């Protein structure tokens with residue numbers, strides 16, 4: 001089992017994960033939250049995540065391995081979430097993905 | 111015959127390993143398209159290996175119940191009869207379709223099946239991402255009518271194994287489309303890619319085991335469309351590769367919801383409602399996601 005995983009690692013077959021730009025982040029958010037209009041959007045400092053505001057909701061996108069995970073939260077909760085060690089730490093209240101960390105040196109942004 | 115003289119799954123393990131190595135090698139050479147993320151692969155393999163633990167714990171009880179039902183059978187299907195194998199091929203595959211559909215449409219059974227869909231990858235290792243909690247979920251009861259009809263527990267176990275082995279090779283992006291006649295009758299990589307996709311258009315379709323005919327018969331067939339590439343995983347993807355999260359997250363989420371329920375109706379909704387059911391309808395279900403997708407398509411059509 002470990003050998004197979006090691007072969008998979010050696011082969012370098014993970015999906016390419018270039019840093020998100022505005023267009024790619026919007027495309028992914030549109031896939032995750034169809035029909036939701038984005039009032040504004042911020043891409044994380046490392047390009048591996050994004051937060052968008054859609055009315056009273058925050059739409060959150062962050063990389064896990066070579067894929068992305070998305071959740072929404074009340075905007076007020078996200079706006080008030082702390083930055084720790086250069087990361088915005090979000091509690092997602094979901095057993096499937098309890099917390100997200102997005103690289104933002106300062107938060108909230110305007 | 112009660113005990114199966116062979117276990118197709120055990121026999122196929124060397125083939126599973128070689129096929130995964132081959133898929134990785136061909137992808138490395140650039141001959142086929144596939145993606146492997148090492149932590150994802152490790153999780154899938156560990157889920158496959160760990161599947162044996164609940165199998166040992168509950169397998170004896172499931173076998174005993176199957177024998178009891180078999181002892182009350184209405185016919186006797188001879189183990190060596192060709193017609194019996196033809197009959198069980200279709201009947202077991204129809205049972206699998208029912209089990210699989212049930213496992214997607216009701217949360218209690220989805221809690222056991224969701225882990226198979228929890229990878230954002232679709233490669234041969236994904237096939238091994240098997241449930242640990244199927245025995246507890248009790249879906250094995252769906253196979254008891256076969257024993258009651260007179261198929262021996264051994265014959266049922268072998269046919270279940272054949273189905274599982276067949277379904278291994280279809281977990282790949284390396285195969286595009288099979289010949290038309292094959293796609294029409296059999297479950298194929300293309301059909302099963304759709305089943306693993308989280309695009310709203312593709313949700314809750316192609317429940318087939320070996321034959322795709324059941325989906326066509328019962329209205330759950332959805333062909334793979336070139337204009338809509340599959341995005342794999344679950345509606346709300348997992349936040350890490352923790353194997354315990356893969357195995358148990360939906361169970362824990364369900365019990366957390368039940369603990370907050372304000373009435374018996376809410377308890378029942380959380381347990382046997384569709385995955386995503388909530389009292390106020392604020393959460394998404396497959397149906398609501400599909401409806402929103404359709405509404406967004408409407409102006410363009």
Ligand SMILES: [Zn+2]
Pocket residue numbers: 210214223226227305
């Ligand atoms: Zn499924």
Ligand SMILES: [Zn+2]
Pocket residue numbers: 226237281302306
């Ligand atoms: Zn599958």
